[in-house]
Amino acid sequence: xxxxxxxxxxxxxxxxxxxxGISLQADAGQIVAILGGNGAGKxxxxxxxxxxxxPRSGSITCNGKSLVGLSAHGxxxxxxxxxxxxxxxxxxxxxxxxxxxxGYLIRxxxxxxxxxxxxxxxxxPRLLERRMQLAGTLSGGEQQMLAIGRAIMSDPKxxxxxxxxxxxxxxxxxxxxxxxxxxxxxxxxxxxxxQNARQALTIAQRAYVIEVGRIVLEGEAxxxxxxxxxxxxxxxxxxxxxxxxxxx
Numbered sequence: 001x002x003x004x005x006x007x008x009x010x011x012x013x014x015x016x017x018x019x020x021g022i023s024l025q026a027d028a029g030q031i032v033a034i035l036g037g038n039g040a041g042k043x044x045x046x047x048x049x050x051x052x053x054x055p056r057s058g059s060i061t062c063n064g065k066s067l068v069g070l071s072a073h074g075x076x077x078x079x080x081x082x083x084x085x086x087x088x089x090x091x092x093x094x095x096x097x098x099x100x101x102x103g104y105l106i107r108x109x110x111x112x113x114x115x116x117x118x119x120x121x122x123x124x125p126r127l128l129e130r131r132m133q134l135a136g137t138l139s140g141g142e143q144q145m146l147a148i149g150r151a152i153m154s155d156p157k158x159x160x161x162x163x164x165x166x167x168x169x170x171x172x173x174x175x176x177x178x179x180x181x182x183x184x185x186x187x188x189x190x191x192x193x194x195q196n197a198r199q200a201l202t203i204a205q206r207a208y209v210i211e212v213g214r215i216v217l218e219g220e221a222x223x224x225x226x227x228x229x230x231x232x233x234x235x236x237x238x239x240x241x242x243x244x245x246x247x248x
Contacts, residue, residue, distance in 0.1 A: 091136025
């Protein structure tokens with residue numbers, strides 16, 4: 001059974017239909033890439049799964065349990081963590097304090113909180129070196145590491161990443177995506193929205209292409225990488241030819 005399953009999802013912004021029957025699924029330890037141009041519906045899909053937007057219709061389940069109608073906090077408790085575009089860390093708090101916030105659900109178990117932080121510091125040694133430093137003084141790459149680390153403090157079943165390499169130097173972007181692969185290898189399902197489609201398809205097992213709120217292509221990532229339509233859409237990343245307006 002799929003860890004995450006989305007079926008026939010319809011989402012509106014006012015009278016504008018942003019998602020028009022989106023369906024996708026992801027298995028345990030699988031990286032699933034979501035590709036598409038600006039305004040295609042990628043971010044809207046993640047925001048709906050995480051409870052920040054309510055669907056007009058359709059179903060979202062995690063390990064067979066419905067997420068529709070739950071609060072964003074309740075969805076985190078169900079095992080879904082979301083790292084939005086732009087990182088959104090707490091700049092005035094230290095690295096350690098940011099991670100502690102990520103462990104809010106397990107805050108009563110201090111030993112577990114420390115264990116999780118130790119695992120994250122092992123995954124991101126740079127954060128250990130900077131653990132007492134204010135998050136706002138970190139580099140862009142370090143802030144992305146912190147955002148991902150904070151998200152996995154809750155030991156999620158599903159980790160959703162929205163443009164994790166955006167704004168990073170190529171060497172840092174590759175490093176972040178290698179770590180995403182390592183997180184998946186440990187059993188976490190990853191839903192990845194990534195501007196660099198070539199790198200996304202390299203680390204993903206499955207991929208979906210969204211245009212104007214609809215899935216237009218889906219399949220094994222390695223096969224989609226060979227698809228002529230996907231190849232033609234590469235312009236230093238993925239830029240689908242679409243007349244859709246940017247996502248709110």
